[in-house]
Amino acid sequence: MLLELVVDELAWLEASIRTIAHRLSLPVGERGSKRAPGGYRTRQEWFAKTRRLHLLEERLAVERADRESGRVRVVRGGKKTARNRHNLTAAQLTEAEWRQRWEASRWFLQADGESGKRFGNETIRVTPDGEVSIKLPAPLAHLANAPNGRYVFASRVRFHHRGAEWADRVLSNRAIAYRVHYDVGRSRWYLTASWTIPPVKTVPLPEARKDGLIGVDTNADHLAAWRLDEHGNPRGEPRRFFFDLDGPASYRDAQVRHTLIRLLHWAVRRGLSIAIEDLDFAAEKTREKHGRRKRFRKLISGMPISKLRARLVSMAAELGITIVAVDPAYTSVWGAQHWQKPLTSKTRKTTRHDAASVAIGRRALGHRIRRRTAPPPAHQSDGPGHRTAQAGGGTPGREGTRPRIPGPRTRSTGTGCGANAGDQDAQHRWEHPAELVQLMLSL
Template identity: 50%
Template sequence: MDRGLRVARGARRKKRELRTLTDPFTVAPPTGARIRDRLCLSSSDEKVLTLLGHHLGHHARADLAERVRIGRVPVKDNRRAERKRALTKVSSSRWAGAITRASEDQYQLSLRCLFDERASLRRTIAKIRDRLTVPCGQRVGGVRGYPDQKERAQKQYRLQVLTARLAEVEARIEAGHPAIVVGGKRLAKIRHNLADAGLADAEWRERWDAERMFLAADGESGAPYGNYTITVDPGDGTVTIVLPEPMRHLANASRGRYRLTAKVTFTHRRDEWLDRATANQSVRYKIACDPERGRWYLDASWPTPHTVLPTPVELAASGVRLLAVDLNADHLAACVVDAHGNPVGEPVTVPTALTGPSSQRDGRLRAAITTLIDLARANDCAGLAIENLGFADTRATGRETMGRGKRGKTFRRIVAGLPTAKFRERLSGMAHHAGLLVVAVDPAYTSRWGAQHWQHPLQQQSKTTVVTGHHAAATAIGRRALGHGARRRPGVTAHDQRIVARRATGQTVPRPRARGTASPPRTTGTPHQGTKTCWSRSDQLVLFPVSKTVRETPGTRRPAPGPVHRDSANTGQLA
């Protein structure tokens, strides 16, 4: 027999080792807040804002191009002061500061995207190379070869394409010149396929110009109402903007400012905004245009104070409940778990229906999260437990690890449709504002162990809900968030505790008692202590026989055998 085949068969017989699980952690709350209000502008206001956005956007793109040409250098060598002085001549000092800061942030973000793409390409190339080393239709050392020579040839061609892309990415990282498309790469590609996108040339141009405008001003503590460049009066809601030097002739207020006719109220989180604006704390404003709806918006954002959240160990010690949630493609499976890791009540299914336009998907996801928060409040839960899903490695390798054919394609579509990043971001923010914590756990084996240990007991406990494997996985997630294992002791849950014999759960960590004060172990026939009632003591004479020196007298009562509850138990210590 071939030695390679013997090794492969031996590897299959060997029991697969479980991967090491990471510890659960409390998800950090949002580091900032952002609110939006609509600007009902007049025709003159729209004309001035359009001219201002195009003027600043032109200089912002030029500054970003200069920053890309500088490359990867230390912060002190990025020549920001020199670039800011050049921009001040065509705008103002504060506009120049906002433009140079935005350019630096965009450059650093693009570099991080390049590093992520390089890691993804390396994972994919390594996986394809491993499978190409195995003959077609065989498996060596746990690595499966491609089923036929045709697919193997296609993968060899794909390997060459990915290798070329990796070389290009590495060259960009080495030179420090990431590719940045101001306005969006997707919108730029639509320009060559307007018929497929259903857009006219004028409509595309309007969207392109709106995306490339720059109308953002950073806040400044101590400035009037937290921002000198774009100022919003919290009293009457008027908005004034400092115009650049070449546009000062359009000013309708003092000191080269332009006052909009629109009023701003900021209904959502208005109290937080008022606290900062009236105290002259920094607030960043950004004016955005939506040409599809023909609307203008004003966004306000500010940093939030850092708060220290309790760890999962502290949550488990405090004896709180958690609402465990299992994220799926079309619904959320939730189950309430108490401090001992036992499910409470019946599991709940929250539909999501994340199909259709992106705006509708975001609204449906928010509605589902709101339902979870209401459910957590109704059951006195301190927070929610979720899986720390990312799918970075899985999505990078694609068909190499997620199956092939019709079944693999369906599974890959399901994984791609899971809103993992959006769900985690929305849940952490909305739960924080609702006063709830979010605990993230390792997603390994939650579905398998949950279905193995908890689906049948949950179905026995539930009377009206059909329990699925997703509900069982949610229970495993909640137990892992509290530090318990996924395995269930026999006889924990029952539909009727009086009829079915059950054991104690034994999920809590045993705490040693002080020596000399512990009660003796309870066995059959041991008298009940305290206020418990003992129905029969007929078998206690064997365990605690009456001394022969004690004589029974007619009419007298036999002394109670065994120790009485006011005597201290002897645990083996010498007096």
């Protein structure tokens, strides 16, 4: 665990140094591209970033030296608890209360499991009936109260959440990791179990698209979802699943879990797959890339993308729901441009996020996000009026070649006119082939 923290710190420092060095090498005021940021806006900002570059390089040198010497600068119990000791009034704690929390945060025992070992873990072993025992190290072997140098706890444990899954893994001797920790607020010891979900069986894309799917747009405070049929037409009303991320980590985790449960249960009742954007803000929310856009950095930093994605995949695997990840490029912009106004009525107010969920679903189904353009009234075979509904793939005459009408012709038009009417790529839809290729590559 400590080694992973050091590696993450080194990777962050190296990425920040590369970004600053790249932007410093560009002229002041030069605009960036989608793949690389541009130069700094002013000379003052350019000068300030040169100083920051030197500071980051010094920190990187110190971190590398500590790694080579085997020294890890980590506070057991957390830096926040350590800093509260210097300002107990602001933390609303007495010295005794702080000391209790400080010691409790350092009182924990954890051990990773190993498949093939008895009950899935040799160090911390929990039997199916809830008996907990710990393998003591050699210096503490005299404290054992059970054979083979083990110490058996007097109390038994019981798992209320996913207890059946835990019991299945224990009986089959599959790996389970355990952690024993003390909760100061409740004055109680807890034991948590965790395990890795096996890889999910992939489903062919046509099978996932068979009956349509649910497009989901991820936002900072809610998930916007809309059901689409196999032709890309929105059905029913949009759904919004809200969550609140203001609070402690346990509260935020519960909010994300409950939101996904509501979404997945809705998908289970409809028997549909879920389409979601393949977002990754790991390298996009640093101030080195977005500079002064503090509001935007705060927005994307507050979005629990990685937690939502990991939980959604694992929970969907348990329920047998297929997840389709699509390219997130321009889904919000094109969704608002092409779908927000047509889907808004007197009784329904469609937001940009609802329209983005439609765009995501259409992209997952292989359809274009843009809607069909209505022809002029004089050229509509079904009379004046709009004809922008997305027709099904098997509808006769949808976009087929116009039949040749026999008989004399009054205009100087050669025989076989309209032979290329079904070739939509050769007409006004210039973006159709490139977009389809992009969709298939992104999927």
